[in-house]
Amino acid sequence: MPETPTLTRRLAAMLYEVLILLAIWIVAGFPFVGLTQGLDPAWMKPLFRLYLLLITGLYFTWFWRHGGQTLPMKTWRIRLVSAEGGPVSRRQACLRYGAALLGVPFFGIGLWWAWFDSERQFLHDRLAGTRLVKAD
Numbered sequence: 001m002p003e004t005p006t007l008t009r010r011l012a013a014m015l016y017e018v019l020i021l022l023a024i025w026i027v028a029g030f031p032f033v034g035l036t037q038g039l040d041p042a043w044m045k046p047l048f049r050l051y052l053l054l055i056t057g058l059y060f061t062w063f064w065r066h067g068g069q070t071l072p073m074k075t076w077r078i079r080l081v082s083a084e085g086g087p088v089s090r091r092q093a094c095l096r097y098g099a100a101l102l103g104v105p106f107f108g109i110g111l112w113w114a115w116f117d118s119e120r121q122f123l124h125d126r127l128a129g130t131r132l133v134k135a136d
Contacts, residue, residue, distance in 0.1 A: 016072035
């Protein structure tokens with residue numbers, strides 16, 4: 001079984017991921033603003049948040065399904081695979097993203113889970129049937 005990346009490596013990749021996402025959100029914000037001109041301002045904030053969650057979900061699930069790595073994951077030599085070691089299915093990618101999102105309001109419980117997991121996997125990986133491994 002491939003080796004699990006260290007928590008430090010995974011946290012560094014997450015920090016890098018935030019920088020990439022900020023750039024994506026800025027670029028994605030331009031068409032949103034252009035397409036929502038004239039909408040009631042009360043709708044704008046929740047609609048924009050939902051839009052960014054959708055853009056973020058598309059970003060992650062596409063990269064996880066096509067090679068198992070985002071740019072930060074490639075940089076830190078981390079790959080997402082199914083629990084069996086194969087490619088991640090669409091269902092697994094969506095489930096992983098959704099489970100990770102659900103952990104956010106609970107103080108990142110999915111990340112804390114790795115400290116107690118026997119294989120140091122995140123909770124959202126356990127729930128989705130995926131795992132992070134060191135990439136060669």
